Amino acid sequence: GNSIVASRINYTTLLSQAWQNVFDLVDTRSNVHDPTTSSTEVRKMVYAREPDVKKTGFAGYPFIIVYPATMEHGDRRSLNMKSVNVTWTVEIEIVTSDRGNNNRDGQGNADNNTMTDDIVQLFNDASKRFTLQRNNVFFVKPDVAGQVQEELNQTLVFRRSIMLTFGSRMAVST
Numbered sequence: 061g062n063s064i065v066a067s068r069i070n071y072t073t074l075l076s077q078a079w080q081n082v083f084d085l086v087d088t089r090s091n092v093h094d095p096t097t098s099s100t101e102v103r104k105m106v107y108a109r110e111p112d113v114k115k116t117g118f119a120g121y122p123f124i125i126v127y128p129a130t131m132e133h134g135d136r137r138s139l140n141m142k143s144v145n146v147t148w149t150v151e152i153e154i155v156t157s158d159r160g161n162n163n164r165d166g167q168g169n170a171d172n173n174t175m176t177d178d179i180v181q182l183f184n185d186a187s188k189r190f191t192l193q194r195n196n197v198f199f200v201k202p203d204v205a206g207q208v209q210e211e212l213n214q215t216l217v218f219r220r221s222i223m224l225t226f227g228s229r230m231a232v233s234t
Contacts, residue, residue, distance in 0.1 A: 086179065109125060130148065183200050
């Protein structure tokens with residue numbers, strides 16, 4: 061996992077903590093299960109960018125990429141000009157293969173569907189949403205795109221993106 065732990069988003073951490081809050085929840089195995097390992101095994105599964113699948117340190121399929129956050133400021137500021145509605149989007153991409161770890165041939169599509177279900181359930185879960193709200197993350201909406209099959213390094217992979225949008229009305233300056 062990451063050494064930085066998610067904390068409350070404020071005007072100094074608008075992008076970094078928006079991303080960190082999502083990354084930490086997705087990188088928790090009790091939230092998003094690794095279909096290829098037992099509960100005692102842990103391998104690197106969640107990345108901040110596309111991993112180099114040809115590198116010897118590559119931990120294998122499936123993997124998830126939590127891309128950097130994007131952010132939009134609303135048009136209407138508060139009278140003191142300090143508060144505004146902020147909306148973030150974080151793309152979460154799930155990449156699975158029929159050649160998963162532990163000789164799990166032919167499971168790419170099923171793994172992708174199961175992991176997508178886990179992530180949607182995670183961001184719809186009431187208690188997780190309360191945790192996120194304490195960190196200034198509100199109105200969480202997980203929109204799921206269609207699945208794409210493609211060739212990656214001589215392997216058929218299944219990719220699906222979840223566009224996670226969320227927002228907050230908050231002070232963006234002192």
